[in-house]
Amino acid sequence: PxxxxxxxxxxxxxxxxxxxxxxxxxxxxxxxxxxxxxxxxxxxxxxxxxxxxxxxxxxxxxxxxxxxxxxxxxxxxxxxxxxxxxxxxxxxxxxxxxxxxxxxxxxxxxxxxxxxxxxxxxxxxxxxxxxxxxxxxxxxxxxxxxxxxxxxxxxxxxxxxxxxxxxxxxxxxxxxxxxxxxxxxxxxxLQHDMVYSAKTYGAKVLDIKENDVFFSAAKLFFAYGLGNGIYFPFCVGATAVYLPLRPTPANVYETVRRHRPTLFFGVPTLYGQMLEEEGSMNGVRLCVSAGEALPAAYIHRWKARFQLDILDGIGSTEMAHIFISNRPGEIVAGSSGRVVPGYEARIVDENMHDLPAGEIGTLLVKGDSATALYWNKHEKTRQTIMGHWINTGDKYVCDENGYFHCAGRSDDMLKVGGIWVSPNEVESCLIGHPAILECAVIGAPDEDNLIKPMAFVVLNSQHQPSPEMENELKEYVKTTLAMYKYPRWIRFIDELPKTATGKIKRFELRTMIQKEELQHVA
Ligand code: 3UK
CATH class of the missing domain: 3.40.50.980 (Rossmann fold)
Structure with a gap:
């Protein structure tokens, strides 16, 4: 098929x-x-x-x-x-x-x-x-x-x-x-790639139909938005709604009110912001999130407020669109879901040996929407394209039921006291706290120059930074996750540095901390 x-x-x-x-x-x-x-x-x-x-x-x-x-x-x-x-x-x-x-x-x-x-x-x-x-x-x-x-x-x-x-x-x-x-x-x-994504993820997961109206708050220049706003709707002769402005909760809710989309596509940050503002999603049948892991708390709050599911799925520029995704009615909040029909996935160790369920490794994916090459970058092409398999550079773990759980990028994983800590796991925990709007966790050196988790936290409008809040958040993690995973430092900031496509720039946070370290020594 x-x-x-x-x-x-x-x-x-x-x-x-x-x-x-x-x-x-x-x-x-x-x-x-x-x-x-x-x-x-x-x-x-x-x-x-x-x-x-x-x-x-x-x-x-x-x-x-x-x-x-x-x-x-x-x-x-x-x-x-x-x-x-x-x-x-x-x-x-x-x-x-x-x-x-x-x-x-x-x-x-x-x-x-x-x-x-x-x-x-x-x-x-x-x-x-x-x-x-x-x-x-x-x-x-x-x-x-x-x-x-x-x-x-x-x-x-x-x-x-x-x-x-x-x-x-x-x-x-x-x-x-x-x-x-x-x-x-x-x-x-290649010419066939868009057809492949539309016939697999589009048809089998989203069940796209001629009478759907697609609205992607994620922009068309992003591989995610290109599928959502161009080749999914046009594959089935449906209608696409475009918003030229930078998406805000106000203009997104307004666009939904005016053009009545049936499918809505956003990134986690936007869902978080929309949950903080008044507005309606009337007419929408399904919401999709991608780009980075969607906090489970957002899924629950969205469902309670709009009676709508948000399907989290992982895609990449290399694969054109989403290849592992949750399905309507079968959502495991906090996971990226299961392999999309038409794709195969493996989790491997450093020697490219397959790992059993429950073990964290590198995610490889296979499917005919994969990129042919990186232009004039032969060595990078070789590192990413391994025959039919694409190395995503992501750490993932698959559970007994075939659900894939994101464990950070290859280079984001932290060794804390000799044990792997996934910053994503600490973030998902923190975001469950009612005072937190957004957060990012990085590794920072302690007084012994050993890496420990540090959290950057954006509080929502009802809460103010304070030493009490700092302790409360640390306790919250300590009591929710294994003790060693708790953030040793909490930094309150107004806004997280983000890429144009809404991903948190953790490297910028790391550079900031390194600079402070140097000033300390000097
Ligand atoms: C990360 C996710 C956890 C992951 C994209 C949908 O994001 C897209 O493409 P990019 O090339 O980035 C790819 C990388 O982003 N990622 C994406 N989605 C998730 N991590 N949960 C997710 N749901 O590190 C991946 O390797 O910018 C998303 C469709 C098309 C896309 N290109």
């Missing part, structure tokens, strides 16, 4: 866009964004116009087209317009900085950049340093002299476009993924 049997000549834009027209969905709503909307026919015309525009700029098959776009109806038109002519879109993280964009554009050798007018100032400082970029197309606003306006460029283009005869194994799109060391890796995905 998981052999997709796609023809050898296959183009993802034909599958996700044109097929909907052939199947009679031309008048159906494909995209809703603020007060604007696109039917599938309008979407197809936009895709074709954009593909023709790229051709008029002499973009050819296999050439990269960088997208630096907010979540608007332009996104799927540019994404599939590039794919339809056999070019390769690169979805760039809009929260990054000019130096990052310089790296992406030079590393990928993108010929064209499509940039939202609101993000143009991020490109200005680095323009002179771009070795390969030929054209800048400005979307959702006017273009400065020398650049092209997307609207003006597309208006005179024909609404018909021939599909490039790509192979199902041709490069289709890239995403940049940053690791703990080295520069970001251009993660190359």
């Amino acid at each position: 998981y052999n997709l049997n796609l023809p050898e000549t296959f183009n993802a834009a034909d599958y996700f866009i044109d097929r909907n027209i052939r199947e009679g969905r031309g008048d159906k709503l494909a995209v809703l964004c603020e007060e604007r909307s696109l039917t599938y026919r309008q979407l197809q015309e936009g895709v074709n116009r954009f593909g023709n525009a790229l051709k008029s700029l002499d973009v050819r098959m296999e050439e990269r087209v960088a997208l630096l776009l907010l979540d608007t109806e332009v996104y799927p038109q540019a994404f599939f317009g590039a794919i339809k002519i056999g070019a390769v879109p690169i979805c760039l993280n809009t929260m990054n900085r000019p130096q990052d964009f310089q790296f992406y554009l030079n590393d990928s050798r993108a010929r064209v950049l499509v940039v939202d007018a609101l993000l143009l100032d991020q490109i200005e400082p680095i323009r002179r340093n771009l070795q390969f970029l030929k054209h800048v197309i400005v979307a959702n606003g006017s273009a400065p002299a020398g650049d092209l306006s997307l609207a003006e460029l597309c208006a005179p283009q024909p609404t018909e476009l021939e599909t490039a005869p790509t192979c199902r194994d041709d490069a289709c799109f890239w995403l940049y993924s940053s690791g703990s060391t080295g520069s970001p890796k251009g993660t190359v995905h």
Whole structure:
């Protein structure tokens, strides 16, 4: 069932866009964004116009087209317009900085950049340093002299476009993924990868249907958002809702009220914030969380307030989307769930030997949505892609029932008194305390230079930092988990440092502590 049997000549834009027209969905709503909307026919015309525009700029098959776009109806038109002519879109993280964009554009050798007018100032400082970029197309606003306006460029283009005869194994799109060391890796995905994710996780776990309305608060440039907001809905001819703004509880609740999605996708931090604010999720049938482990306490509070499940699942840029997930009605709160049909997972030791249930090891995963390579990073490719298996770099433990439990990244695990402590476990415990909004646990050296857990804590609005609170939290962990796991220090902070995709930057917390240590010695 998981052999997709796609023809050898296959183009993802034909599958996700044109097929909907052939199947009679031309008048159906494909995209809703603020007060604007696109039917599938309008979407197809936009895709074709954009593909023709790229051709008029002499973009050819296999050439990269960088997208630096907010979540608007332009996104799927540019994404599939590039794919339809056999070019390769690169979805760039809009929260990054000019130096990052310089790296992406030079590393990928993108010929064209499509940039939202609101993000143009991020490109200005680095323009002179771009070795390969030929054209800048400005979307959702006017273009400065020398650049092209997307609207003006597309208006005179024909609404018909021939599909490039790509192979199902041709490069289709890239995403940049940053690791703990080295520069970001251009993660190359193939024409068949999106179909695989949609037919496995999308169909078997989410049961996506034509009448679903998808709303991903996680942005389209994130591998998670790209599936939620583009290729899952378009796979079944459903409707996608886009929110161009940075998600806040207020604008997310407002979008739900206005556009009535049936499926909602967020990251744990957002669920935590939404639990603190007034609002309704009326109309939603299922919520999804990914990106980092979802605290069990959020699942329970969400269920009590909205009578809705949040399905936690682990995905990665390398695998395109989620490969281990909870299922509706079979949730084990605090776990990442079970292997998604179409994927296989193993937990192995340092010698790549399989470990039995109950033992922590490295998570490997296999499935046909896996990346083909990291662009121009042969050694990193070799370390990650082991034949059919992808090394996630995550520590996981599988229980007797086949549920996978996250035990931190390979490099986050702490040895405390010679015993492994998972910072995630301490965090999940702390977050169960009613005063805590968010927390992060890292290893910090004690007076003997031995590593002990340290907790950074964001209290919710009803509580203030105090020595009493500090003791209460330590006692709470001591009495909930094995004694040796309790955080020896608690630091109250206003906000945790996060990546653009909402992951806690533990390394920043570690660097902060190291600097303080040095000052102490000096
Ligand atoms: C971690 C999780 C525990 C894990 C992603 C859904 O997050 C995504 O991709 P990234 O490449 O990061 C991958 C890494 O993030 N992680 C993700 N989800 C979970 N850890 N529980 C989870 N539920 O370390 C993984 O290796 O940014 C998520 C779909 C597509 C994605 N790319």
